[in-house]
Amino acid sequence: MEPTLKFFSGFAPNDLWFMGEAALRTLWISVLSISLGTVLGTLFGWMLYEGRRAATLTLAPVLDVFRSVPLIIQLVLFYNFAPIVGLNLDPFASGTVILTVYTAALVANVARGGIEAVGAPMRRAARSLGLSYWQDLRHVVLPIGGRAVFPSWVGVALGVMKDSALVSVLGYVELLKASQILITRTQEPFLILALAGAFYFALSYPVSRYATHLENRWAQ
Amino acid sequence: MISIRDLHKYFGALHVLKGIDLDVQKGEVLSVIGASGSGKSTLLYCINGLEKIQDGAVTVDGTDVHAKGTDINKLRQKLGMVFQQWNSFPHLTALENVALAPRIVKGKSKAEAREIAAKQLQHVGLGEKLDVYPSALSGGQQQRLAIARALAMEPEYMLFDEATSALDPELVGEVLDTMRLLADEGMTMICVTHEMGFARDVSDRVAFFHQGVMEEIGPPAQIFGDARSEHTRKFLANVR
Ligand SMILES: Nc1ncnc2c1ncn2[C@@H]1O[C@H](COP(=O)(O)OP(=O)(O)OP(=O)(O)O)[C@@H](O)[C@H]1O
Ligand SMILES: [Mg+2]
Numbered sequence: 001m002e003p004t005l006k007f008f009s010g011f012a013p014n015d016l017w018f019m020g021e022a023a024l025r026t027l028w029i030s031v032l033s034i035s036l037g038t039v040l041g042t043l044f045g046w047m048l049y050e051g052r053r054a055a056t057l058t059l060a061p062v063l064d065v066f067r068s069v070p071l072i073i074q075l076v077l078f079y080n081f082a083p084i085v086g087l088n089l090d091p092f093a094s095g096t097v098i099l100t101v102y103t104a105a106l107v108a109n110v111a112r113g114g115i116e117a118v119g120a121p122m123r124r125a126a127r128s129l130g131l132s133y134w135q136d137l138r139h140v141v142l143p144i145g146g147r148a149v150f151p152s153w154v155g156v157a158l159g160v161m162k163d164s165a166l167v168s169v170l171g172y173v174e175l176l177k178a179s180q181i182l183i184t185r186t187q188e189p190f191l192i193l194a195l196a197g198a199f200y201f202a203l204s205y206p207v208s209r210y211a212t213h214l215e216n217r218w219a220q
Numbered sequence: 221m222i223s224i225r226d227l228h229k230y231f232g233a234l235h236v237l238k239g240i241d242l243d244v245q246k247g248e249v250l251s252v253i254g255a256s257g258s259g260k261s262t263l264l265y266c267i268n269g270l271e272k273i274q275d276g277a278v279t280v281d282g283t284d285v286h287a288k289g290t291d292i293n294k295l296r297q298k299l300g301m302v303f304q305q306w307n308s309f310p311h312l313t314a315l316e317n318v319a320l321a322p323r324i325v326k327g328k329s330k331a332e333a334r335e336i337a338a339k340q341l342q343h344v345g346l347g348e349k350l351d352v353y354p355s356a357l358s359g360g361q362q363q364r365l366a367i368a369r370a371l372a373m374e375p376e377y378m379l380f381d382e383a384t385s386a387l388d389p390e391l392v393g394e395v396l397d398t399m400r401l402l403a404d405e406g407m408t409m410i411c412v413t414h415e416m417g418f419a420r421d422v423s424d425r426v427a428f429f430h431q432g433v434m435e436e437i438g439p440p441a442q443i444f445g446d447a448r449s450e451h452t453r454k455f456l457a458n459v460r
Binding site for chain 2: 125144
């Protein structure tokens, strides 16, 4: 009888609340990093596409580094070494910075692909109507290229949302960290991990459903 | 008037246009014919500044297209262009396709731009298709959409680059009819074309290009009946 009692007393309804709050923190750091990273990544993608020598020689290798070094290593290195250059960032800010740069590195390739998808003939047609370079980018390349690579972008965004779990190593209490805390206290890893998984699913599923809805609307 | 003086165009080491001299008067319809790779498309691109030139000059109503101080976006409003590939904007309806440039380039209000667009779509026979997306239009309809889109900027000149070459044979007629209509309305047109019937019937003059040189230019009757250049005769013998 005793272990069963312990099981029920270990996980209280309050803990669900605790996890819900943590899920909101996961959502918050993800939304922030994905938004900032997308803006930055689009800018990088445009620079790569325009292919000025400086961009290909400096930017591309840097982005490669951020894409290929495991996120957990980036997080730990940045969190521990940033103070040396005078940046005293808390776990949330450090996590946001790294997740943003990581997102930007992934989005840069997506964005460049989007610009390439529009193609020179379409852009010549737009320019022949009198659109300026920037008007062409804003009104032709962005909507057409954006739609072309939207599924890849959604993939990146959902990936980053899951990867935000790694910020737990810095001590930021998002969903995974909260789960670890509860597991330690309740000794009920399976229940709690299943709950955490359900929370992650609840965060991503609406996004992918809405994305599919948009793609279908654009397809017609 | 479009004036081209000793125009030279290179792609790297490739000399694509080798000293073109050509005047196109207001109201004239000029057809440009010649083999693939002879520089016909490049000529059109040099006229509206989509390609830079290496020597010579192109002026449109006295404005030097390639001069540093020229507002090329403004100048292009005078020069409508229709391409082989129709390049409809896939995310916009027919009406929005046509209304886009008047709205953002000319700063027309949304309502004004839509009115202009509806009028031009009517003009090219797409009055029933205002709210249709390009994916639901045939190639011929999309090409007419492209013509309406160019006309909506109220250009004084129209440049056609093989507007019918990418179309299924049964759709060529409707686009040529639209081009004829414009010619009848007095539009100044330069038409790069492989449609010898159109060149013969509609143009005031026909220019034959051969390896970057304008070998010959003259009234259709002379070019088709009594070409001076050996190359022209050979080319015409092959296309017919
Ligand atoms: N962007 C470019 N870069 C390099 N070479 C080019 C480019 N555009 C065209 N050329 C070359 O310039 C030459 C002339 O090309 P252009 O497209 O003007 O020929 P065209 O007469 O229009 O032929 P077609 O009937 O096939 O359309 C060709 O040899 C072509 O390969
Ligand atoms: Mg061509």
